[in-house]
Amino acid sequence: MNELCKTIGGYLAEIDSLDEQNFVAGFIKAHTERFAFIGANDVKREGTFVYYNSKKPVPALNWCPGEPDNFLNSEDCVEFWSNCLNDLNCGYIGQYICELRLKRPGMFN
Numbered sequence: 484m485n486e487l488c489k490t491i492g493g494y495l496a497e498i499d500s501l502d503e504q505n506f507v508a509g510f511i512k513a514h515t516e517r518f519a520f521i522g523a524n525d526v527k528r529e530g531t532f533v534y535y536n537s538k539k540p541v542p543a544l545n546w547c548p549g550e551p552d553n554f555l556n557s558e559d560c561v562e563f564w565s566n567c568l569n570d571l572n573c574g575y576i577g578q579y580i581c582e583l584r585l586k587r588p589g590m591f592n
């Protein structure tokens with residue numbers, strides 16, 4: 484996913500603030516089936532979410548109630564689910580959001 488974002492000069496979306504989260508939530512509501520991957524994961528260390536591109540820790544964001552739950556000990560990627568975040572299995576095929584320098588997300592299937 485991150486590789487495809489790179490082909491357009493971007494990277495998997497990194498949400499740095501609640502403002503940005505709200506912006507992306509609006510974008511998802513308007514353009515997707517209400518869920519889409521962003522660029523966060525806890526592959527390296529369970530429970531510690533970092534971004535793929537910048538390697539920065541994921542700030543305190545609006546997780547969905549009860550999330551992240553690492554369901555079946557198999558959820559290391561992160562999706563937007565309506566207007567909150569959920570950890571889910573990285574093998575799931577779904578939509579995802581790329582971020583470009585000007586903070587204009589682009590959508591790919």
Ligand SMILES: [Ca+2]
Nearest residue numbers: 525553558559
């Ligand atoms: Ca996990």
Ligand SMILES: [Ca+2]
Nearest residue numbers: 552553569570
């Ligand atoms: Ca979950």
